[in-house]
Amino acid sequence: MPYLSAAVIGYLFGSIPTAYWLCLLVYRLNIFEHGSRNMGATNVYRVLGNRPFAVTLAIDVLKGMAAVLICAAAWPTIPAVVFIAAAAALCGHTLSFWVKFKGGKGVATGLGVFMALAGKSALASLAVFMIVLLASRMVSMSSMLAAVLLPVFIYHFNELGEIYNPYLTGFATIIAMFVIFKHRTNIQRIFRGEEAKLAWRHTSANAGGSAATSPAVEDIK
Numbered sequence: 001m002p003y004l005s006a007a008v009i010g011y012l013f014g015s016i017p018t019a020y021w022l023c024l025l026v027y028r029l030n031i032f033e034h035g036s037r038n039m040g041a042t043n044v045y046r047v048l049g050n051r052p053f054a055v056t057l058a059i060d061v062l063k064g065m066a067a068v069l070i071c072a073a074a075w076p077t078i079p080a081v082v083f084i085a086a087a088a089a090l091c092g093h094t095l096s097f098w099v100k101f102k103g104g105k106g107v108a109t110g111l112g113v114f115m116a117l118a119g120k121s122a123l124a125s126l127a128v129f130m131i132v133l134l135a136s137r138m139v140s141m142s143s144m145l146a147a148v149l150l151p152v153f154i155y156h157f158n159e160l161g162e163i164y165n166p167y168l169t170g171f172a173t174i175i176a177m178f179v180i181f182k183h184r185t186n187i188q189r190i191f192r193g194e195e196a197k198l199a200w201r202h203t204s205a206n207a208g209g210s211a212a213t214s215p216a217v218e219d220i221k
Contacts, residue, residue: 002078006071010085013067014092014109017099018059019044022052032102039096040104042139042198057108064089064112072116079164083171086113090175094182105182107143110175114150118160118168121153137197140186147179 019039023031027048035043041060045053064086071085093109095101114122129146133139151172158165180187189195 002075002081003084006075006081006085007088009071010067010088011092013063013070014089015096015098015103016059016063016092017096017103018063019056019104020099022056022059023048027052032099036196038104039099039102041108045198046196060093060104060108061112061115064093064109065116066112068113068116082117083167086117086171089113090178105143106175106179107147110147110179113175114172118154118157120157120159121150121172124153124157125150133198138190138195139198140183140195141190144180144183144187147176151176 017039019031019041023029023044029047031037031039031043031047035047037043041053041057044056067085067089068082071081075081089109090106090113092103094103094106096103111122111126114125125146128149129142132145133142136142151169154165154172155169160168186195
């Protein structure tokens with residue numbers, strides 16, 4: 001029963017469609033009809049700008065953390081529940097029943113999950129993300145490299161100790177493979193030299209306006 005409960009809690013938290021609800025309720029637009037048509041924080045940035053991006057990113061990270069921490073507190077003697085909650089949260093984010101089982105690519109929620117499971121490793125991976133992003137301006141490449149290096153950091157820092165660290169390393173490896181799979185079309189565009197690059201100076205669409213006013217949207221093919 002704890003395992004099923006952890007899966008439900010993780011999925012329900014992960015399935016919160018932050019970008020969709022925020023854009024629909026505040027800006028009166030359907031994020032699935034603009035930009036890359038993805039329910040991720042990056043697409044919110046491209047379409048609406050800094051503030052909506054920051055809110056979306058923060059909530060997506062926090063919902064991953066919340067799922068893991070709540071289950072860890074509820075069943076402290078059953079360590080496996082945190083892995084179940086973490087996996088379910090990622091599934092919920094990418095396959096949310098609120099939006100007909102669509103969703104984002106799981107990077108922000110994954111960061112939240114691993115901030116709760118292995119904070120030092122997650123911060124190291126976040127540092128990799130920022131360095132690569134500053135160098136390339138490609139969110140997709142930054143996300144994939146950060147995800148690939150996360151298991152390495154987890155193995156190195158050994159935050160959960162000798163007993164559980166191998167399981168966490170294996171779990172992070174599976175998540176890294178999942179992130180790469182979700183970015184498969186981005187990989188094709190990177191090799192073709194067509195991947196969109198993030199614009200640092202961004203003019204937000206007006207609160208009630210259309211994403212068509214955002215020049216960054218034109219980068220998405």
